[in-house]
Amino acid sequence: MNDEELLRYSRQIMLPELGFEGQQRLAQGHALIIGLGGLGSPVALYLAAAGVGRLTLVDDDQVDLSNLQRQVIHDSDSIGQAKVESAARRIAAINPACQTHTVPRRLDEEELGGLVQQANVVLDCSDNFATRFMVNRQCHAAHTPLVSGAAIRWEGQLAVFAYGEGEACYQCLYGEGGEEDLRCSQNGVAAPLVGIIGSLQALEALKLLSGAGEPLCNRLLIVDTLHPQWQTLKLRPDPACPVCGSR
Numbered sequence: 285m286n287d288e289e290l291l292r293y294s295r296q297i298m299l300p301e302l303g304f305e306g307q308q309r310l311a312q313g314h315a316l317i318i319g320l321g322g323l324g325s326p327v328a329l330y331l332a333a334a335g336v337g338r339l340t341l342v343d344d345d346q347v348d349l350s351n352l353q354r355q356v357i358h359d360s361d362s363i364g365q366a367k368v369e370s371a372a373r374r375i376a377a378i379n380p381a382c383q384t385h386t387v388p389r390r391l392d393e394e395e396l397g398g399l400v401q402q403a404n405v406v407l408d409c410s411d412n413f414a415t416r417f418m419v420n421r422q423c424h425a426a427h428t429p430l431v432s433g434a435a436i437r438w439e440g441q442l443a444v445f446a447y448g449e450g451e452a453c454y455q456c457l458y459g460e461g462g463e464e465d466l467r468c469s470q471n472g473v474a475a476p477l478v479g480i481i482g483s484l485q486a487l488e489a490l491k492l493l494s495g496a497g498e499p500l501c502n503r504l505l506i507v508d509t510l511h512p513q514w515q516t517l518k519l520r521p522d523p524a525c526p527v528c529g530s531r
């Protein structure tokens with residue numbers, strides 16, 4: 285690490301749980317970010333600023349005016365551009381040492397599996413159950429830890445799945461997705477809420493990559509911001525789960 289890097293990351297290196305070695309692990313780390321919207325924005329900004337060496341950005345969407353209220357990695361000049369390109373431009377401005385790989389299309393299961401295998405951590409910042417279940421299946425198959433976040437209206441959720449012995453996976457939690465997708469376009473979402481949940485996702489990924497602290501595994505954090513309350517529920521693996529179950 286050169287003098288400029290020591291200065292850039294000094295406030296992080298001085299954290300005893302992270303330190304010089306943790307910072308080096310971040311520099312060698314590779315995070316796969318699925319979705320560059322409301323959650324993916326703070327995730328990509330903080331991982332790049334904190335010194336994660338490589339980010340792979342996946343999103344098939346373009347920036348729309350209605351995104352700018354909460355998708356803070358994009359700006360007015362980004363409207364009409366691919367979200368992954370707009371995000372990569374901003375990341376380069378914040379930390380030129382961060383290498384980005386952009387994937388501006390929807391992935392099939394096999395392509396996603398290939399990307400998951402190359403990553404040290406996956407951040408699910410998508411907005412639909414089909415993608416979330418597919419990401420969980422591939423992370424389970426590759427044993428790559430998954431940091432899952434969701435936010436709608438005034439409420440958010442966060443969980444980490446590391447696929448250890450006796451640990452629940454995303455599918456254990458949500459079953460076969462009987463629930464309909466709740467989308468911001470139909471239900472609305474409070475802008476700072478996606479900042480809170482996305483920032484927590486970034487924090488969990490930094491802990492996983494650096495080895496600091498303990499990840500939020502086997503637990504589900506539920507945040508209500510309208511009637512402020514933070515709750516943590518214990519998760520139990522479903523023995524009949526089609527992804528991780530023993531039956």
Ligand SMILES: [Zn+2]
Binds near residue numbers: 452455521527528529
């Ligand atoms: Zn499961």
